[in-house]
Amino acid sequence: MEKEHYLSFLALVSFDRVQIVKLYPEQAPAARFAGARRGDVLYAFCNRHGLYRVKAAALR
Numbered sequence: 583m584e585k586e587h588y589l590s591f592l593a594l595v596s597f598d599r600v601q602i603v604k605l606y607p608e609q610a611p612a613a614r615f616a617g618a619r620r621g622d623v624l625y626a627f628c629n630r631h632g633l634y635r636v637k638a639a640a641l642r
């Protein structure tokens with residue numbers, strides 16, 4: 583990522599909790615979430631483009 587354009591955080595939303603991982607421009611735009619399950623929704627916040635939902639194809 584770059585200082586001018588980067589993901590500020592990732593948020594995994596499940597039925598009973600939200601896990602948020604803060605990201606920094608110097609690091610890769612990736613995170614591990616404990617106990618992620620099918621049906622959870624991942625959101626990413628970009629400093630330029632705002633909040634968006636990450637499509638399932640981008641998840642492993």
Ligand SMILES: [Fe+2]
Pocket residue numbers: 587588628629630631632
């Ligand atoms: Fe962006």
